[in-house]
Amino acid sequence: MIKPIRWTIAKKVGGTVFILLSIIFSLLIHSLIALTEIEAELNEIAAIDVPLTEYANEIEIAQLEQRILMDEFIHKKLAKKEHTKKEEQEIIQWQVRMNEQFELAIKTSKSAVNTASSSEFKDILATLNTLKKEHEIVNTLFNQLINGENISVNLDAVIKQDENFDRLAIDLIHGIEQITKRKANIVLEHEHQFAIISYSLGIVGAIIGISLATLIIISIKASINKISYNINLVSSAIKSNKDIPVGQVEKVKSTDEFGELSHNLTNMINEVSSDIDKREKVSKELNELATxxxxxxxxxxxxxxxxxxxxxxxxxxxxxxxxxxxxxxxxxxxxxxxxxxxxxxxxxxxxxxxxxxxxxxxxxxxxxxxxxxxxxxxxxxxxxxxxxxxxxxxxxxxxxxxxxxxxxxxxxxxxxxxxxxxxxxxxxxxxxxxxxxxxxxxxxxxxxxxx
Ligand SMILES: Nc1nc2c(ncn2[C@@H]2O[C@H](COP(=O)(O)OP(=O)(O)OP(=O)(O)O)[C@@H](O)[C@H]2O)c(=O)[nH]1
The missing domain is CATH 3.30.70.270 (Reverse transcriptase/Diguanylate cyclase domain)
Structure with missing residues (x-):
């Protein structure tokens, strides 16, 4: 037969401490997991979204610079003026610069497609590739323009192609912004969830701890009251020279040290009472013998x-x-x-x-x-x-x-x-x-x- 657990005070307090430590441990584990997730999300934003936005902005700036130069160049062409070698070099430099930014942006997007949690980067990568192609077309057309081939046809095509590029570049920046915003919202949401779960666990732990501590205190107080009632019962019976009312002795049901103390006290009261009965009987017998x-x-x-x-x-x-x-x-x-x-x-x-x-x-x-x-x-x-x-x-x-x-x-x-x-x-x-x-x-x- 399984022996019932004897709930001593040490075990009761130990049990409460164990429950509270378990709650604190769960809280720690949950915090660790949640914070790791949030950190990963923030890292993703820092490693992918932020540089990607920078590259896109760089592309946009390079494209604007290139456009300004190209406009001047086209005006000169239309006015049948000769362009300088330096002007030509400047435009090519911006083309190179933009190519570099494209490479970086495409590289970052590819790694994002492989590693990031969101699949939205596939669209960004596709837009970037399209944009790069558009940029190459603009470059080809512009190079033809520099070389003086089909000036009127190429002029319109450059302008049209450049406008197309412009639209796509704006879409790209907007797309990256949307992804960053959504991710920031998700991080915020996770932070809120983390705070709510942490607070809830903390409050549950506090309620359980306070309730268990209150229960232990109430049970100890009840035991002490019963023991002191029993002691008073015996002491007032002895003071007033009356029989100890053994039937009125309160029993402490708890199995802790107070239960054991009360059990021993009850045994002692019974022994004292039976001893007093015996003495009274002997004294009565002696009195009868004497009288x-x-x-x-x-x-x-x-x-x-x-x-x-x-x-x-x-x-x-x-x-x-x-x-x-x-x-x-x-x-x-x-x-x-x-x-x-x-x-x-x-x-x-x-x-x-x-x-x-x-x-x-x-x-x-x-x-x-x-x-x-x-x-x-x-x-x-x-x-x-x-x-x-x-x-x-x-x-x-x-x-x-x-x-x-x-x-x-x-x-x-x-x-x-x-x-x-x-x-x-x-x-x-x-x-x-x-x-x-x-x-x-x-x-x-x-x-x-x-x-
Ligand atoms: N069986 C018995 N006899 C007792 C006891 N105590 C005293 N006696 C006797 O009682 C008798 C008393 O006798 P007496 O004092 O002379 O008186 P009596 O014979 O009753 O005569 P009166 O009192 O004058 O009528 C004595 O013989 C005592 O031995 C006792 O406990 N048992």
């Missing part, structure tokens, strides 16, 4: 001392009545002596169960001695405590204990008397009442309010 009687499972003497103080203070603060019952099994020694200690233990357990069933939820039973018990009754009037004591006494007396059969208990009842009273006096009265119940024949409930 409960291991035989009867009711509260022990230690808890009795603590609860007496607490309930007395509560009664004073809330101005509510607090009653107390002392309970003792009658002739318990006999049970032990007759049936053995284990039966005595079971009898103690049964007595506690019966007493628990007869008191209310807010009342608490304590084993204060071997077969001596006390019951604290918060918010309870004396008459209610007496009623409850009688009910317990009756229930025990009526119960058929296993092995032992019927047994009885004696109970002493009293009421806490507020500020004038003390814990010690309160217990003492209950104890005295119990003693009184025993003294008056046992299986009795006795009440004492004043000693």
């Amino acid at each position: 409960k009687d291991h035989l009867t499972q009711c509260f022990n003497r230690f808890k009795w001392d603590e609860s007496l103080k607490l309930e007395v203070a509560r009664s004073l603060n809330s101005h509510t009545p607090l009653s107390l019952i002392f309970l003792d099994i009658d002739h318990f020694k006999r049970i032990n002596d007759t049936y053995g200690h284990d039966v005595g233990d079971n009898t103690l357990i049964d007595v506690v169960n019966i007493a628990q069933q007869n008191i209310r939820q807010l009342d608490t039973l304590y084993r204060t001695g071997g077969e001596e018990f006390s019951i604290l009754l918060p918010n309870t009037k004396l008459t209610d405590a007496q009623f409850l004591s009688e009910r317990i006494r009756k229930s025990i007396a009526e119960f058929d204990f296993k092995t032992v059969g019927h047994i009885t208990i004696s109970l002493g009842v009293t009421l806490f008397k507020g500020k004038e009273d003390t814990e010690l006096a309160f217990s003492k009265r209950a104890d005295t009442a119990l003693y009184q119940a025993k003294e008056s024949g046992r299986n009795k409930v006795s009440t004492i309010l004043e000693l």
Whole structure:
């Protein structure tokens, strides 16, 4: 199975940088290609179009110069004047000059036909060849004129041929100009395209870069928020001494370092929480061990001392009545002596169960001695405590204990008397009442309010 990629922060940033570098690289390659193309186009203009225009202009100038000289020459001929050798030489020089320019222009055009991207140079070459032929005809006619052959015929022919040449020369210059203009436009167009593509790639790169960077920042921020929420959750639970709400812990789904950190934090929270649960359980067990009687499972003497103080203070603060019952099994020694200690233990357990069933939820039973018990009754009037004591006494007396059969208990009842009273006096009265119940024949409930 293919393992999914783990997108760490380094990989995310690296990926973004790679995408941006790829875009920049594409931009560079595109710029190189486009600039090379534009340079080639510009070189073509510089190497072909510009010199060709110059040659054409030179041909035009030479033709004009030659024409001026030829006009003077023809006028002299018509006036039957003799021309000088120098004049003749000058015209021939211009003819040579024009021939040279033709050669150069034709050479450049031929190379343009072979190398240039445009096929328009074929037309230029054709025009140049025609023009050269026209020029040769003019030259031939003019040479005949110099030599005095058929003056009137040659004169018209020279003029006509020269006009023809003139027209073609103008067409040539115009043609070259058109090609140069078109090429310049193409170069300009390519420059525009290059600028548009470069800008577009740049903008796309910037948008992708900004978007990816924003996504990375948002994902990191979300992870940090979740982690800090989890830390706050744990810290406020610890501060307020409450259980850590493990179910509320936010999970970071990302697979980067923050995801790993959050995963470790969640594990730590779970471990701490389960550790706290264990400690609480142990502490509860220790507390029960310390406060409960291991035989009867009711509260022990230690808890009795603590609860007496607490309930007395509560009664004073809330101005509510607090009653107390002392309970003792009658002739318990006999049970032990007759049936053995284990039966005595079971009898103690049964007595506690019966007493628990007869008191209310807010009342608490304590084993204060071997077969001596006390019951604290918060918010309870004396008459209610007496009623409850009688009910317990009756229930025990009526119960058929296993092995032992019927047994009885004696109970002493009293009421806490507020500020004038003390814990010690309160217990003492209950104890005295119990003693009184025993003294008056046992299986009795006795009440004492004043000693
Ligand atoms: N089985 C058992 N017996 C206990 C336990 N604790 C104390 N005793 C016995 O309880 C008896 C208490 O006897 P006494 O104080 O003489 O009182 P009594 O026999 O109940 O007589 P009165 O209280 O006067 O009616 C003793 O024999 C103790 O050994 C206990 O945990 N288990």
